[in-house]
Amino acid sequence: MANLSIDPATLTVMENALRQIVDEMDVALERAAFNPVMSQARDRANGIYHKATGEVVAQGDTGLPIFVGVMQYAVQSALEAFPDLEEGDVVILNDPYCGGTHLMDVKLVRPFFYKGQRFAFLANCGHWTDIGGNVPGGFGVRATEIIQEGVRIPPILLARKGVMREEILTLLFANMRVPEERRGDLQAQIAALNVGAARLTNLLDKYGDSNVERYIDELRERSERQMRSYIKAMPDGTYVAEAFLDSDGIDPAPIRVALSMTVRDDTLAFDFTGSSAPVKGPLNGTLSVTFAAVFVALKHIFPEVPINAGIFRPVTIKVPEDTFLNAKYPRAVSGSSAEVSLRVVDAVFGCLGQAVPERVPASSFGSVANFTISGYDPEQRKPYIMFRFSGGGYGGHAGGDGLTNANSPIGASRTTPIEILEQQYPIMFDYYRIREGSAGPGERRGGFGSEWQIRLVRGDAVSSVLGDRGRFPPAGLHGGGEALPTVVEYHRAGTPYRPEHLTKDEGIVLHPGDTARVAMPGGGGLGDPRRRDPRKVLTDVLHGLITAEDASAQYGVVLTSGHGGWLIDDVATREARAAALP
Known part of the structure; x- marks a missing residue:
C-alpha cells in the first residue's frame, strides 16, 4: 500500500x-x-x-x-x-x-x-x-x-x-x-x-x-513496484541466448556469453552458467561490470523506471567463478568495461527479445574500439596520450530505424570534437564521416556506423586498439540483415596493416605521415527488408547512404536513372520482390 x-x-x-x-x-x-x-x-x-x-x-x-x-x-x-x-x-x-x-x-x-x-x-x-x-x-x-x-x-x-x-x-x-x-x-x-x-x-x-x-x-x-509490474507482464518461462566476443587478443578462439533468463511471477533470474572460462588476455569481465550491464540492458527496455536500488530487488544474477564474467586476481580486465559489458547487454537483449519482442531492437554496433595514440610532441615539448572511442549504429526497432553514430548502449557519452583533439595532440583528421552501407537492411533498417582516419603530423608515436565486432557483426532480428563488421587499418610508409585479431593490437609504431583508420559497424535490421517502403530506400540512395546496387540486392528496389537523379522502377521492383519471396 x-x-x-x-x-x-x-x-x-x-x-x-x-x-x-x-x-x-x-x-x-x-x-x-x-x-x-x-x-x-x-x-x-x-x-x-x-x-x-x-x-x-x-x-x-x-x-x-x-x-x-x-x-x-x-x-x-x-x-x-x-x-x-x-x-x-x-x-x-x-x-x-x-x-x-x-x-x-x-x-x-x-x-x-x-x-x-x-x-x-x-x-x-x-x-x-x-x-x-x-x-x-x-x-x-x-x-x-x-x-x-x-x-x-x-x-x-x-x-x-x-x-x-x-x-x-x-x-x-x-x-x-x-x-x-x-x-x-x-x-x-x-x-x-x-x-x-x-x-x-x-x-x-x-x-x-x-x-x-x-x-x-x-x-x-x-x-x-514499477519494475515488478513490467516483469509480471512477461510470460513465465526460461529464455536462452548467447553472444560472442571475437577473441581475447591472444587466443584466436571466440569467447561465449551464455545466458538463461527465468521469469517467474514478478521476478527475473539471470544465469550465466556455460559462459566461456577465464581467458588469457584482457577480455575478462569483472563481477560488478557483469551485474551493471544486466541492469543497463533492463533500463534500455524499461526506460520509464528510475534507476535506484529498487530496480535491483526483483532481479537475481548468477555468475559462476569459473567463467570469464567473474574475473579474479590476477586476470587482465582492460576490456571489461567497454567490450565485455556490451556482449552481456546483447545476451540480455536476446532473452528479452523472446519475452517482450515488441520492446527489443536488433543488435547495436556493440563496440567502442578503444583507440590510443601516444608519444612526445616536439612542438609542445611534452608527452601526450590521446584516447578516443567511436560511435556506431543502433538496431532497427518497432518505432523506426536505428540511430546513426550513436553512443554505446552502456554509455551516455559523446564524441570528443576533432578540433579539440587536433589542438591538443600532434594529429590531423583526414576525415570523420558516416560509414556508408554499414547499416543492416530491414523493414526498419539499422543506423549507420561512423568511420574516421587520423594522420600523425609530427614526432614518432605508438598506438593500441582494443575493440570487437570484427568477426561477429551486429545481427538482424525478425528477418532483418546484419550490419558490416568493425575494420581497423593502419598505413605505415604507405603500406597497409591490419591487426591479426582484427580489432585488437598494441605497440604499433607510427611516424609522421602514417595513418590509422577505424570503421565502426552499423546496427542490425529489424524485419524483412523486402517490406521496407521503397521511398525510404530511394531516400537513402539519394543521401548517399547506400548504393543503387544495395537497394536492389538488399531491398528488391530497382532504381533507374531519370532526369535529375534516381527513380523507382515500380514494375522491376515488384518483380524483384516477388522473385525473392519463398
Whole structure:
C-alpha cells in the first residue's frame, strides 16, 4: 500500500531535485577535468548512495550508465574497508575486483554529513587516460595479468578529515604518465563531490533530513513496484541466448556469453552458467561490470523506471567463478568495461527479445574500439596520450530505424570534437564521416556506423586498439540483415596493416605521415527488408547512404536513372520482390 503521508507533487519535486544535484556534479566534473575523454566525451558519472547499504539513490541524466551501477559496488567496498568514515574523508579506488571496471576508471567515495550525522555517500568515477602499466592508455591487448595493466588501487583513504594525503598522490603519480593531467582530473572529481555536498545541504535545509530520507525510501519502493509490474507482464518461462566476443587478443578462439533468463511471477533470474572460462588476455569481465550491464540492458527496455536500488530487488544474477564474467586476481580486465559489458547487454537483449519482442531492437554496433595514440610532441615539448572511442549504429526497432553514430548502449557519452583533439595532440583528421552501407537492411533498417582516419603530423608515436565486432557483426532480428563488421587499418610508409585479431593490437609504431583508420559497424535490421517502403530506400540512395546496387540486392528496389537523379522502377521492383519471396 502506498504511503498516505507522501505528497505526490513533493515526491516529483524530490525526485527531480536529487537528479539535478547529480547533474550539477556531472557538469562540474566535466568543466574542470583536464583530459578530453572526461571534459568533452563525458566518460564519467556521479551518484548519491545510501548511508548504510551503499545502494544507489540517484544518478544524473548524462552520467555513464555502466558506472552508476558499478559505483554501488565501489561504495560498498569503501564502506566495508572503512566502516567509520568521518566528515571530510575521501576514499579512492580503481580495483576491478572490488567494485571496479578496468584500472583507468578511478572512483572517489565521500561520506556526506548533515548536522553531524551521516546522511548519504557521494561518489564519482572518471576515466583517466593513463594509469601506468606496459601500454600507454592501459589497453594492453597482450596483457595476461592485471599487474601489466597499471596501478591497482584498493580502497584507501585519500583524504582524512578534509586533509589530502599528499604522500599517496606522490606514490600514485610517480607510476603514471603525464602526472600533471592526472592531478587535474583528480581535483575535478573532488570539486564535483564538493558541489554535490553543497547542493544536498541546500535540499536538506529546505525540506529537512528526515523528510528527504522518507521520500528517498518511497522513490526506491516505487521503482521496485514499477519494475515488478513490467516483469509480471512477461510470460513465465526460461529464455536462452548467447553472444560472442571475437577473441581475447591472444587466443584466436571466440569467447561465449551464455545466458538463461527465468521469469517467474514478478521476478527475473539471470544465469550465466556455460559462459566461456577465464581467458588469457584482457577480455575478462569483472563481477560488478557483469551485474551493471544486466541492469543497463533492463533500463534500455524499461526506460520509464528510475534507476535506484529498487530496480535491483526483483532481479537475481548468477555468475559462476569459473567463467570469464567473474574475473579474479590476477586476470587482465582492460576490456571489461567497454567490450565485455556490451556482449552481456546483447545476451540480455536476446532473452528479452523472446519475452517482450515488441520492446527489443536488433543488435547495436556493440563496440567502442578503444583507440590510443601516444608519444612526445616536439612542438609542445611534452608527452601526450590521446584516447578516443567511436560511435556506431543502433538496431532497427518497432518505432523506426536505428540511430546513426550513436553512443554505446552502456554509455551516455559523446564524441570528443576533432578540433579539440587536433589542438591538443600532434594529429590531423583526414576525415570523420558516416560509414556508408554499414547499416543492416530491414523493414526498419539499422543506423549507420561512423568511420574516421587520423594522420600523425609530427614526432614518432605508438598506438593500441582494443575493440570487437570484427568477426561477429551486429545481427538482424525478425528477418532483418546484419550490419558490416568493425575494420581497423593502419598505413605505415604507405603500406597497409591490419591487426591479426582484427580489432585488437598494441605497440604499433607510427611516424609522421602514417595513418590509422577505424570503421565502426552499423546496427542490425529489424524485419524483412523486402517490406521496407521503397521511398525510404530511394531516400537513402539519394543521401548517399547506400548504393543503387544495395537497394536492389538488399531491398528488391530497382532504381533507374531519370532526369535529375534516381527513380523507382515500380514494375522491376515488384518483380524483384516477388522473385525473392519463398
